[in-house]
Amino acid sequence: MVQITRLATTEPDFAQRLEGLLAWESVSDKQVQQTVDNIIDDVRARGDAALLDYTARFDGWQPADAAALEIPPARLAQALSAIPAAQREALQLASERIRAYAGHQALQSWEYREADGTLLGQKVTPLDRVGLYVPGGKAAYPSSVLMNAVPAKVAGVPELIMVVPTPGGELNELVLAAAQIAGVDRAFAIGGAQAVAALAYGTDTIPGCDKIVGPGNIYVATAKRAVFGQVGIDMVAGPSEILVLCDGDTDPDWIAMDLFSQAEHDEDAQSILVTWDAAYLDRVAASIDKLLPTMERSDLIAKALQARGALILARDEDDAARVANDIAPEHLELSVADPEALSRKIRHAGAIFMGRYTAEALGDYCAGPNHVLPTSRTARFSSPLGVYDFQKRSSLIMASAAGAAELAGTASVLARGEGLTAHARSAEYRGSGDA
Amino acid sequence: MVQITRLATTEPDFAQRLEGLLAWESVSDKQVQQTVDNIIDDVRARGDAALLDYTARFDGWQPADAAALEIPPARLAQALSAIPAAQREALQLASERIRAYAGHQALQSWEYREADGTLLGQKVTPLDRVGLYVPGGKAAYPSSVLMNAVPAKVAGVPELIMVVPTPGGELNELVLAAAQIAGVDRAFAIGGAQAVAALAYGTDTIPGCDKIVGPGNIYVATAKRAVFGQVGIDMVAGPSEILVLCDGDTDPDWIAMDLFSQAEHDEDAQSILVTWDAAYLDRVAASIDKLLPTMERSDLIAKALQARGALILARDEDDAARVANDIAPEHLELSVADPEALSRKIRHAGAIFMGRYTAEALGDYCAGPNHVLPTSRTARFSSPLGVYDFQKRSSLIMASAAGAAELAGTASVLARGEGLTAHARSAEYRGSGDA
Numbered sequence: 014m015v016q017i018t019r020l021a022t023t024e025p026d027f028a029q030r031l032e033g034l035l036a037w038e039s040v041s042d043k044q045v046q047q048t049v050d051n052i053i054d055d056v057r058a059r060g061d062a063a064l065l066d067y068t069a070r071f072d073g074w075q076p077a078d079a080a081a082l083e084i085p086p087a088r089l090a091q092a093l094s095a096i097p098a099a100q101r102e103a104l105q106l107a108s109e110r111i112r113a114y115a116g117h118q119a120l121q122s123w124e125y126r127e128a129d130g131t132l133l134g135q136k137v138t139p140l141d142r143v144g145l146y147v148p149g150g151k152a153a154y155p156s157s158v159l160m161n162a163v164p165a166k167v168a169g170v171p172e173l174i175m176v177v178p179t180p181g182g183e184l185n186e187l188v189l190a191a192a193q194i195a196g197v198d199r200a201f202a203i204g205g206a207q208a209v210a211a212l213a214y215g216t217d218t219i220p221g222c223d224k225i226v227g228p229g230n231i232y233v234a235t236a237k238r239a240v241f242g243q244v245g246i247d248m249v250a251g252p253s254e255i256l257v258l259c260d261g262d263t264d265p266d267w268i269a270m271d272l273f274s275q276a277e278h279d280e281d282a283q284s285i286l287v288t289w290d291a292a293y294l295d296r297v298a299a300s301i302d303k304l305l306p307t308m309e310r311s312d313l314i315a316k317a318l319q320a321r322g323a324l325i326l327a328r329d330e331d332d333a334a335r336v337a338n339d340i341a342p343e344h345l346e347l348s349v350a351d352p353e354a355l356s357r358k359i360r361h362a363g364a365i366f367m368g369r370y371t372a373e374a375l376g377d378y379c380a381g382p383n384h385v386l387p388t389s390r391t392a393r394f395s396s397p398l399g400v401y402d403f404q405k406r407s408s409l410i411m412a413s414a415a416g417a418a419e420l421a422g423t424a425s426v427l428a429r430g431e432g433l434t435a436h437a438r439s440a441e442y443r444g445s446g447d448a
Numbered sequence: 449m450v451q452i453t454r455l456a457t458t459e460p461d462f463a464q465r466l467e468g469l470l471a472w473e474s475v476s477d478k479q480v481q482q483t484v485d486n487i488i489d490d491v492r493a494r495g496d497a498a499l500l501d502y503t504a505r506f507d508g509w510q511p512a513d514a515a516a517l518e519i520p521p522a523r524l525a526q527a528l529s530a531i532p533a534a535q536r537e538a539l540q541l542a543s544e545r546i547r548a549y550a551g552h553q554a555l556q557s558w559e560y561r562e563a564d565g566t567l568l569g570q571k572v573t574p575l576d577r578v579g580l581y582v583p584g585g586k587a588a589y590p591s592s593v594l595m596n597a598v599p600a601k602v603a604g605v606p607e608l609i610m611v612v613p614t615p616g617g618e619l620n621e622l623v624l625a626a627a628q629i630a631g632v633d634r635a636f637a638i639g640g641a642q643a644v645a646a647l648a649y650g651t652d653t654i655p656g657c658d659k660i661v662g663p664g665n666i667y668v669a670t671a672k673r674a675v676f677g678q679v680g681i682d683m684v685a686g687p688s689e690i691l692v693l694c695d696g697d698t699d700p701d702w703i704a705m706d707l708f709s710q711a712e713h714d715e716d717a718q719s720i721l722v723t724w725d726a727a728y729l730d731r732v733a734a735s736i737d738k739l740l741p742t743m744e745r746s747d748l749i750a751k752a753l754q755a756r757g758a759l760i761l762a763r764d765e766d767d768a769a770r771v772a773n774d775i776a777p778e779h780l781e782l783s784v785a786d787p788e789a790l791s792r793k794i795r796h797a798g799a800i801f802m803g804r805y806t807a808e809a810l811g812d813y814c815a816g817p818n819h820v821l822p823t824s825r826t827a828r829f830s831s832p833l834g835v836y837d838f839q840k841r842s843s844l845i846m847a848s849a850a851g852a853a854e855l856a857g858t859a860s861v862l863a864r865g866e867g868l869t870a871h872a873r874s875a876e877y878r879g880s881g882d883a
């Protein structure tokens with residue numbers, strides 16, 4: 014029997030107990046911070062030599078020289094042709110769907126002219142060079158390669174540089190195959206904080222990038238935070254979360270398995286069910302107890318469900334929607350008869366999985382939308398990873414002589430109001446005559 | 449005579465010398481960090497009581513109680529009617545132009561259906577509540593209120609909360625008037641790290657927000673960095689910069705004044721001119737020497753120009769564009785005969801001011817585009833503040849039964865390839881039959 018927290022929104026201490034379950038602060042371990050700072054300083058100072066040392070120390074293999082850190086393009090192509098056909102086809106189908114969806118996200122430049130001829134607009138350009146961090150070893154996820162790399166290429170990023178640690182020198186064939194499909198331009202067998210430092214500052218061998226994306230362990234996450242500003246970063250993700258809103262008419266085994274699919278990630282993962290059908294909570298609890306022993310990662314799942322999971326009884330659908338907006342979950346399943354109506358009540362969620370057939374796992378791999386999503390309630394203010402994260406905007410302003418004359422008066426009044434005389438005079442020149 | 453660094457792109461050490469001039473790292477002073485951390489902890493623990501204490505200590509006035517921290521809406525309206533008509537009209541005109549431009553930036557929801565009935569899309573929603581930090585005292589900029597508040601209201605943010613410190617209890621009328629015009633919903637007379645903490649975590653009096661925007665001193669910037677994750681933040685800005693590309697045919701007094709208009713902000717501000725007309729560098733230098741003594745902030749301007757300014761000779765227009773892309777400036781003036789042609793060669797800049805009439809100062813106040821722009825070369829990967837910063841996206845996925853059956857196969861293969869069995873089984877359920 015898995016002991017999962019039961020809550021009801023009618024309880025007087027509901028808000029407080031929910032808050033307690035949701036609370037999660039990334040621990041900024043001073044020891045990790047110091048280690049990462051030292052590694053970054055060392056890579057900035059010694060470049061490739063530092064990368065060779067850390068690779069020997071942390072990944073347990075000794076590259077012959079810095080050039081040996083590169084995984085040649087032919088090696089990626091070879092991986093793609095060597096993996097089983099079913100996996101190759103699945104990766105290709107997933108990448109096509111991710112690409113099709115991403116195509117809808119691309120920002121476009123725009124401009125307009127005012128009556129006096131003044132032009133205003135915004136110009137959209139892709140980033141020049143992006144670094145993609147891919148974890149190695151056990152947590153090697155080819156789907157993550159597709160989800161990070163495909164939007165970057167759709168955005169038009171000309172150079173996409175992948176880094177992936179290879180513990181013991183061992184390469185993950187699925188990761189390499191996914192990189193080949195996604196169009197990764199160059200790949201290097203480095204990882205950890207040293208790889209992040211190399212991508213941020215560049216070495217003789219590793220090209221410096223403008224942005225670094227992709228998941229990683231606490232050292233990688235800490236390094237990304239540290240180099241933020243020097244380069245852009247995607248986000249620093251917390252544990253994975255799912256919130257299921259159900260009217261009580263979905264097969265409880267399906268919902269139990271959906272809750273498991275988050276819980277199997279790690280013991281901090283969070284799986285919560287909200288329903289307004291009291292009997293359904295018991296049915297799902299029974300499915301959990303029935304199915305858990307059949308799961309390969311049953312210990313991990315049980316730990317996560319007991320530590321951070323919850324079965325919540327709401328008053329009605331509106332009440333459940335309020336809970337969802339308060340939680341602002343990474344993944345939100347609306348397992349109800351009319352998911353479109355319910356979705357209109359949702360203001361905050363990374364991704365909304367609508368209807369009984371839309372398992373969150375479909376979205377993790379191949380539905381098309383990105384699986385890199387805001388966690389830890391950050392969906393209140395941030396968005397899924399997308400093409401727009403690999404583009405940026407420049408404002409365009411071209412004042413006509415008449416436009417400048419008119420604007421100059423306003424700018425001058427405001428600049429003088431702020432005590433900025435050079436601003437005022439710079440504007441006034443344009444209002445006063447010929448260039 | 450102001451001594452400004454002279455460089456030429458043909459010099460062998462040009463790249464290195466330019467790099468040296470551009471280098472600017474925000475110092476993370478441990479003392480400031482510790483002070484800010486303590487203030488945040490204290491506001492989280494003691495709420496309003498802490499705000500009252502810090503306001504007495506740092507702003508030199510003792511509010512009667514927490515309610516006295518609020519600046520009533522009527523006070524904003526009163527400021528607007530009390531300021532001189534010329535200023536009121538200038539603020540109104542600027543706000544209308546900022547609003548018109550911002551209207552072009554709003555993100556729209558989109559969705560599409562596939563042949564099997566599966567729906568995919570992204571839903572765009574405004575943030576619920578945004579906090580706007582406005583500096584008090586000498587650096588009180590009403591233009592900054594407009595630039596931060598107007599896009600938030602265009603995005604549809606229902607609650608916009610302004611905080612502004614009032615040293616000695618003194619309110620800045622222009623700031624209040626701008627807040628009234630921009631549609632600020634509530635305003636509080638608090639500032640510093642304590643105001644940022646209150647906006648991030650909420651107190652009994654100050655509503656907790658989802659994002660905090662606006663400029664501030666080192667304590668404010670450090671506090672924003674510290675609460676990032678709990679809430680969104682706009683950006684942590686470095687010193688202001690201008691890069692002027694000129695063909696040599698603009699009145700050198702105009703260009704000198706444009707360089708001054710950045711330099712008058714503070715001594716770390718950066719003003720750089722690039723031209724491919726060697727004689728023009730001397731003409732601008734002469735204008736600088738002629739005009740500098742006439743400036744109110746001549747000491748500050750001279751300091752900034754000497755410390756971080758430069759006059760650069762390029763080989764030709766293409767060469768100058770390369771320098772611009774390398775610098776990725778916050779403000780880029782293209783003071784040339786055909787600015788549209790040159791703008792097509794620019795990949796990285798916060799805002800591009802095209803043509804001899806488009807002084808950067810026009811953009812600071814009233815042209816329409818935002819004056820909150822990426823600094824310190826971050827235009828390589830980030831964008832001007834805009835309506836899109838007050839909106840976020842949620843992915844939408846609604847699989848039809850047929851769609852789910854097809855996706856389930858692909859998801860299952862990939863999930864099993866990653867060792868995530870619960871993901872695979874959750875997908876397989878949807879491929880196998882009725883809900």
